[in-house]
Amino acid sequence: MKKIQNFFSGFLIIFSLFFVFHSAEAGFFDWFFRFFGKNEANVKKEEIVLPKYYRLGVSSVGSGTVIINVNEGKINCGNECRKIFPEKSLVELTAKPNDNYIFKSWSGCDYTPNEKCKIEMNKNVTITANFAKKENVVNSQQQSGSHSSKIISSSVSQKSSSKSSLVSSKTNNSKLSNSLSSAASSKAPSSRSSSSSSIFSAELMEDVFLMDDDGTLIDSDNKLIDKKIVEKFYTLHPQKTYYDFLSVFPSFEPGFQGAFHSIVKNDVKGIGGPQITSSYLSDSNKLIGVNFLGFGFTSPRIKTEDDVKNNLHYLVHETGHQWLAYIGKEEGFSTATHYTNWTDTGFIRDGQQWSDVMGGSPWKDNGDGTVSEIITNKQGFSKLSLYLMGLASQTEVPDLRIVVPENPQDQSPFNVHVRGEPKTISISDIVSRYGTRIPSYQTSQKDFKMAYILLSKKSNPPTMSQIDAINYVAKYFPSEWNFVTYGKSTINSR
Known part of the structure; x- marks a missing residue:
């Protein structure tokens, strides 16, 4: 009996200490039921905390x-x-x-x-x-004999005579000019200008042209008149009808934001684009599209060869608009010109995450009802884009995923972590709606030619740095295009 009393006395002492210890954090019954697993109603489920x-x-x-x-x-x-x-x-x-x-x-x-x-x-x-x-900016031309000089905000003057070589030019300190000699010698530059009235004649890379506004190419709002520019080019160069693309780079800030692509001719079916089987040009002219670039390649911030190379994706994007991205608005994966932010256009190349240069983002399904956007600065063409361009077969195109947010208010490009699940669209679904691409992958055109036109105002000739920059575009863009198309397409291959 005494042993039983001692046992209960010890148990009460231990129980009292245990209760005092826990009473600071919870009431007795809370502790009691939690200890014996009976207070399930008060047990909160673990919430998923998403990184922000x-x-x-x-x-x-x-x-x-x-x-x-x-x-x-x-x-x-x-x-x-x-x-x-x-x-x-x-x-x-x-x-x-x-x-x-x-x-x-x-x-x-x-x-x-x-x-x-x-x-x-x-x-x-x-x-x-x-x-x-700036106010009181000096912007004048002084002419003496066959020479002229241009002074802009007391910057280094740009001098030109009847012939001026980019290779030997010392008129500015641009790294572009200093490093162009090897490019010029390897590409056999020619001296030409697209206007006899131009006060600037320079050594140009092959496929690069200078063109002055004759009063009909730029409107009063400083906007480019695309059709007039194209017609002017062929008036000056009637034998250059073999170009598939013209890319126009204004030497001034144009009156439009960004860049745009103009389809001149398109007979490709099954890609959702407009059918334009004849153009305002002659039947023998091969031109299918024109890229109008903004101030991105010719602004003063472009100072080095690497600056030009780092901007080439803009020209890739505009050229891609010849075929992309006109399908998918009804299905929710495009705006009829670009892939939407909710479209998973991600792909892996050389072990790294890429996204499509025409829009969209890589998205990860977290398996818990949430999806996360994967951030990447590498842009190229996805398999779907390559198919629409005639550079990949249907069998190469994986299923396309589109994120569907659980909350309609999440339909914003500012959400990188949302609750929702992807829906899937197959290439068969796309072909069923838009038809098979014609011409097919086997017979589509894959080799193209592009002219690079530096457009300037007659009273405001291009600087040496601007000509250098367009020369570098002509030098590097063909290899960039070949790379993003996985070697399946060429531009100006010789």
Whole structure:
């Protein structure tokens, strides 16, 4: 009996200590039921906490660009761009005004010391750099004999005579000019200008042309008149009807944002694009499309060979619009010109994540009812795009996934982690709706020729740096195009 009493006494002492220890955190009954597993109603299910990412939107007003400084290097935003950063990332931006402009102010920054902008990414942010035109800018031409000089904001003068060589030019300190000699010698440049009235004649790479506005190519709003430009080119070069594409680069900031592609001729079926079987040009002319590039390749911020190479994806994108992305609006994977942000256009190449240059994003199904956008800066053509371009067969195209957010309010490009699941569309579904591509992969055209036209105003000739830049586009774009098409297509192959 005594042993039983001792046992109960010991048990009560231990139980009392245990109760006192836990009473600071919970009531007795809460502890009791939790201890014996009876308080299931108060047990919360574990919630999934998603990592947070925020999107930075950058734009500019006036003539200038914005550079985003990140650990991996610098990102050139041009007039507008969007990037994604993890929560609490510290981001620094730098405003770079173009010639004849000055930086004025920032909108949306946490801290703005002059041309620098610093922000902490705790929400989706939109930043605007405001540029204003300089007053009392010197912009004149002085003519003496056969020479002329152009002075812009007291910058280095650009001199030209009846013949001026890019290779030997010492008129500016551009790294482009200093390193062009090997390119010029290897490509056998010719001296030509697309207008006898041009005051600038230079050594040009093959397929590069200079063209002055004759008063009919640019309207009062500084916008390019595309059809007139094309007709003018063939008036000056009636024998150059073998080009499939013309790419026009204005030496001035045009009155439109970004770039655009104009389809001149298209007889391809099954890709959703407009059927244009005849053009305003002669039947013997092979031209099918024209790319009009903005100020991206000829602005003062393009200073090095690498600057040109890093911008080539813009020309890839515009050229791709000859075939892309006109299908899929009804199915929700395109806007009838670009793939939507919710379309999974990701693919793996050489062990790295890529996305389609025509839009969309790589998306990951997390297996828990959520999807996450995979961030990448590598852009090329997906298998679907290659099929539509006539560079891949149907059997090479995997199923296409489209993210369907659970909450309709999540239909925003600023969401990189959402609840929802992907739906799948097969190439068979696409062919059933739009028809088989004709001509097929086996018989489609795969080799093209492109002319590069530097368009300038008669009173404002191009600088040596601008001509250098277009020469480098002509040098590097063919290999870039061949790479993003997996070697299945060529431009200016000789």
